Amino acid sequence: MLKKLSGSVREYKKDSLITPLFVVLEVVMEVLIPLFMANIIDVGMANGDMPYIIKIGFILVIAAIMSLCFGALSGKFAARASAGFAKNLRKDMFYNIQNFSFSNIDKFSTASLVTRLTTDVTNVQNAYQMVIRILIRGPIMLIFALIMAMGINLKLSIVFLFVIPILGFGLFWIVIKAHPYFEKVFKRYDKLNSVVQENLTAVRVVKAYVREDHENEKFHEISNDVYHQFKSAEKIVAFNSPLMQFAMYTSILLISWLGAKLIISETMTTGQLMSMIVYVTQILSSLMMLSMVFVMIIMAETSSKRIVEVLNETSDLKNIKNPIYTVESGDIDFENVHFSYIGDSKKLALKELNVHIASGETIGIIGGTGSAKTTFVQLIPRLYDVTSGCIKVGGLDLREYDLETLRNEVAMVLQKNVLFSGTIRDNLKWGNQNAPDEEIIRVCKLAQAHEFVQSLTNGYDTVLDQGGTNVSGGQKQRLCIARALLKKPKILILDDSTSAVDTKTDALIRKAFREEIPNTTKIIIAQRISSIEDADKIIVFDNGRIDAIGTPDELLKSNKIYQEVYKSQVKGGSNDEE
Template sequence: MIKKLMGSIREYKKDSILAPIYVTLEVVLEVLIPYLMSMIIDKGIGEGDMPFIIRIGLILIVSTLFSLGFGVLSGLHAAKASAGFAKNIRKDMYYNIQDFSFSNIDQFSTSSLITRLTTDITNVQNSYQMIIRIMVRAPLMLVFSLMMALSINSELGMVFLGAIPFLGFGLYLIMSQAFPIFQKVFRTYDKLNRVVQENLYGIRVVKSFVREEHETEKFKSVSKKIYTDFTKAEKILAFNSPLMQFTMYASILTLSLLGARMIVSGSMTTGQLMSLITYASQILMSLMMISMVFVMVTISRASAERIVEVLSEDSDLKNGSNPIVVIPDGSVTFEQVDFSYTNDPKKLALKNVSFSVKSGETVGIIGGTGSAKTSLVHLIPRLYDATGGTVKVGGIDVRDYDMQTLRSEVAMVLQKNILFSGTIKDNLRWGNPAATDEELMKAARQAQVDEFIQRLPDGYDTYIEEGGTNVSGGQRQRLCIARALVKQPKILILDDSTSAVDTRTDSLIRTAFKQEIPNTTKFIIAQRVSSVQDADKIIVMESGSVNGIGTHDELLATNTIYQEVYYSQTKGGKIADEA
């Protein structure tokens, strides 16, 4: 895990190294200061040597100023290193997510990925800053102060050797109890983000069904769970402070008692006792710092594990050793294709699917809910890989293509039509960033959305809100179709993408396809028979299998499922006698 995370330091290695170096110099000077003060008390004040006091005093002032300067520099470099480290982790995670296949994404919920990209990275960033600064400063301070204390008086120095194991054991107990709770808290954070995301995304549905109170209760329930778990963890961590204070005060009292006896007996000077008490404070303060780092590391460890899960997730879709970068044509062939979302042969979404489509043909796909129509077309641009059998495009197995090449030649308009915040032009150019205004307008005309755009005050420069909330469902569908057409693909897939469009507009879109893009292979998934009845062939799906293939007339004469769908839509559910 640590090795994986350290790979994101990269250009901030220099800052990550300089911060501990400056911290080391700061600690050396800090440890020197009590020794200089004891010299002033014992030799300067005790013997009345004013020149000695001035000389050591100047050294003390310079040491203090340099210690302060090194502390500032270490803080600046630590802040830069931790912020850069977090930036690189966020970049690495985001880039890795972009390479995920749909099956990889299915393993992580959207809300969980958002939590990992925000809260978890912030925790790791804070922890890293403490590690390269405080975690270096505290042990060095502990070791150097202990060495100085032992050099002054080895008998009193043994007080610290007794305090350290006691404190270490107490910290271990606290951390071991708190860590599992923090793991649970971050999983609950995922639920909280999911609740908020669902509420905001579906706010219109919430209000139309007057379910605000229900959603509020959901939020309160998850939020209370986080509060309860955090409170429980913080109660455990709260023992850290009294444990530290008890150890610190017990050590100082023991030093004062034993030191006073030594001063009376003449085996120790006042300056030495004062410096020992100062070193005691430094030692115990360093232990407190270490305990604070352990608290932060305990919190961030759970976050780090969640981050590494995303960084370590490899896409199960990869290019071969010599991927093909040219697609000959838009022909599509399925050869005994099986498909499972879980790669389990016993849980197949598609079973023994075989058919062949020539380049430029229009293929309608129809079937009931859950018949795997969408699963079928997802295999064409290789959003998933077939579990068994072969999917070919242009006569070549899709697994032999360079994925970017394949997907650039296959345009999909999915069931969930998503528009991004930006102008209409910006959205349409997702299909082709280099497309001219004329090409955008041509695609819009084919999708029967140009007239709507022209009526807008800013035309193609009209701003689209996030998710396309300021346009209707039908307008959003047609804009998404236009975006796909801008790609000028060899294969166009419409996954129930005209469901919100009236039948006349649907017909005009299909006519435009036939006239304007005759060489593009078109797959049209639809619930309405009218949307596919002019297709060159229609595939009827049932429970993940092909129930029938043929033209509208052929299926109407031979296929029971197609007959039922057709007559239910054209004759109110009554199958005509001539069927």
């Protein structure tokens, strides 16, 4: 885990190495200051030697200034190193997520990935800063101050041998007890983010159904759960402070009492006792720092595991050694294809698929909910790999193509239409970044989107809200179709992508497809018979299998599923059609 995380330090290694150097120099100056103070008391003030007091006082001031400077420099480099480390960590995670296949994405919820990219990275960043600064400062200060204290009075330093083990045991107990709670709390954070994300995304639905109270209750429940988990962890961590205070004041009292006896017996000076008390403070404060680091590391350990899970996740879709970079045609062949989302041959979503689609054909797909229509088309651009069998495009197995090349030739308008914040033109250019305005207008006319875009105040420069919430469902669908057409693909897949447009507009879109892109293979999943009535062939799906393939007329005569849908919509569904 540490090796994986350290790979994100990269260009900030220098800052990470310089920080401990300045920390050590800062500690050296701090440890010398009590020694100078003891000399002022025991030598200068005891002998009334003002020049000596001024000389040592000047050195003391210089040491204090140097300590301050070294501390500031260590803080500066630590902040830069930790912030840079966090930046690289987020970048590495985000870039790796971009390479995920759909099956990889299925392992993580959106809310979980957001938490890992934000809260978890922040926890690791804070821990990293404390490790390269405080975790170095604590032990160095402990060792140096202990050496100096033992140099002043070895017998008096025995007090530490009793206090430090007690403190160490207490800190170990805190770490062991608090860790499970922090593991639970970050899992609840995922759920909290999921609730917030879902509510904000569907806020219009919430208001339409007047479900604000239900959503508030749901948020309160999960937020309260996070609060109780954190409270349980913090209650244990809270023992840290009184434990440290007890150890510190016990040590000071013991050393003061024993030191006073030694002063009376003239085996110790007042300045030495004062230095011993300062060293006690330094030793125990260093232990306090270490306890804080341990608490942060407890939190960061859980976050680190969650981050490394994302970094270690590798796409199960990879190019072969010498992939092909040209797709010759839009021919599609499914040869004895079986598919399972979990790779289990006993739990198949698609079974025994054998079908040939010629380049330029228009294929309609129909079937009941859950019949695996979307799963079928998702295999064509290789969003998933088949469990067994083979899919060919242009006569070659999908796995022989370069993945990017294949997906550039297969344009897919998903069931859930997604537009991004930005202008309409920016969204359309996802299909082709270098597309001229003339081409953008042409595809919008094909998708029956040009007219409504022109009616907007700023036309193609109209800014869309996140998710395209300031346009209607039908307008959103038409923009997504135009975006797909801008790729000039050999295969165009529409996954129920005209469900929100009226039948007239739907017919115009299909007419434009026939006339303007006759050589493009068009696969249309639809719930309406009218959307696929002019298809060359229609594939009927039922429970993950192909129930029938044929022309609309053939299926109307021979296929029960198609007949039922046709009768319900065309004969008995005139009211629905209206």
